[in-house]
Amino acid sequence: MHFLKDRGFALPSSEITPHAVYEGRRDLLKLLAAGAAGAGLSSWAARDALAQTAPRPNKLAALTGARSTVAGAMTMEKLTPYQDVTTYNNFYEFGTDKADPARNAHTLKTRPWTVSVEGEVKKPKVYDIDELLKLSAQEERIYRMRCVEGWSMVIPWVGYSLSELIKKVEPTSKAKYVEFVTLVDPKTMPYVGSRVLEWPYVEGLRIDEAMHPLTLLSFGLYGEVLPNQNGAPVRAVVPWKYGFKSGKSIVKIRFVEKEPRTSWVKAGPAEYGFYSNVNPKVDHPRWSQATERRIGEDGLFQKKRPTLMFNGYEAQVGQMYAGMDLAKHF
Structure with missing residues (x-):
């Protein structure tokens, strides 16, 4: 055992x-x-x-960080067990069932790895992953994470604010949005040829969302480097939005003037809006978003809990959407 x-x-x-x-x-x-x-x-x-x-895989390389002091970056809620965090994943490059990535993502090669930062920036650069790791001090942040289907987790991520990278590359005045592009490699991602989405996987944020201190560039969880199925070697984490907004296995970060057409907006614009903020008042066309179940707490047998506006981060991020119709801009 x-x-x-x-x-x-x-x-x-x-x-x-x-x-x-x-x-x-x-x-x-x-x-x-x-x-x-x-x-x-x-x-x-x-x-x-x-x-x-499933047996716990060999312990991954350590990636520890100091406890974050960013407002809202820590919660005292019970953590979701490591096994649940690493076996319930959306990563369609490795399969559409939640258990598929844990079974299939061992094929992903995370070294060598580079991330190209380009577009409307004064200092574009291609970063080696190890250089990116050392760009800023790593922090541990315990975030609530919400899945669109009505499930949630509490995960101890390791990384630093994406704003640290953004400040280094100096966006121009034309940079209104940030676009994240995931690796597309049929040799190591067996489901890239499927028609479920348009490849590569693309996500995006408004520049102020990307600059918010809660938006994390993450390299690890539970004090270890990211498992492949969780987006190794680097991913975004945006805790007040649905999980699919947090691009995984990132190879390109582009600063652009116009709102990028993200993968899920292309696939189902009536179901997945660009903003995708957690809003219990806006239902998915096929299910309610008003309640959720916490993964690792007996699943279907666990009483549902009310979904919190902005996933519980309203005090930290609500001001960014003042005056917006959050039912229209969902």
């Missing part, structure tokens, strides 16, 4: 699932995964079973 290293946030005994309840839940999950319920429940059950039973 494998045990995770104690990182200083052990649960009190009152929060430990009784053994009998645990065994009963596992039996039900097996039934669900075998097709006793609908396809959606089956998929969820299979992923949950993977998270519960």
Whole structure:
């Protein structure tokens, strides 16, 4: 049996699932995964079973950071277990099921790796990943992260504010937006040939969103470098938006004058708006966004919690959207 290293946030005994309840839940999950319920429940059950039973991979290289002092960058909420964080992922280059990236992303090669910073900047540059790592002091930030389907996590990320990089390259007055481009490599990303999205994967932020101190350029989580399925070797993290806004495995950061046409806007403009701020008053066309379940807290058996405006970061980021119709600019 494998045990995770104690990182200083052990649960009190009152929060430990009784053994009998645990065994009963596992039996039900097996039934669900075998097709006793609908396809959606089956998929969820299979992923949950993977998270519960998959062996912890060899410990990745350490990437520690000082506890962040940025306002809003830390929460005292219970962390989502490492196994859940690394087995429930959207990374369509490695498959469309939430469990696919954990199974398939071992093919991704993260060295050598460069990130090109270009467009409306005075100092464009191609950064080697190790140079990018050393650009600013690493911090640990514990962020709530929201999935569009109604699930959420609490993850201890390691990185630094994207604004540190932005200040280095000196955007021009024409730089109104920042565009993030993910690697597209059919040799190491087996699902790039699928028609589910237009490749490469592209995301974007308004320049003030990108400059906000909460917007993170992340290189790790749980004190280790990013696992491949979580966006190695470098990704963005924007905690007040839905998870798909945080581009993974970034190879290009472009500063542009016009709003970039992002991958999900191209794929479904009526469902995925450019801003994609967490707003419980705006439903997805096919489901409500008013409530959520926290991954790692018994999933389908856990009582839903109300979704917070801007994912709980309204005090820090709400002023950026003053006067905007957040139902129109969703």
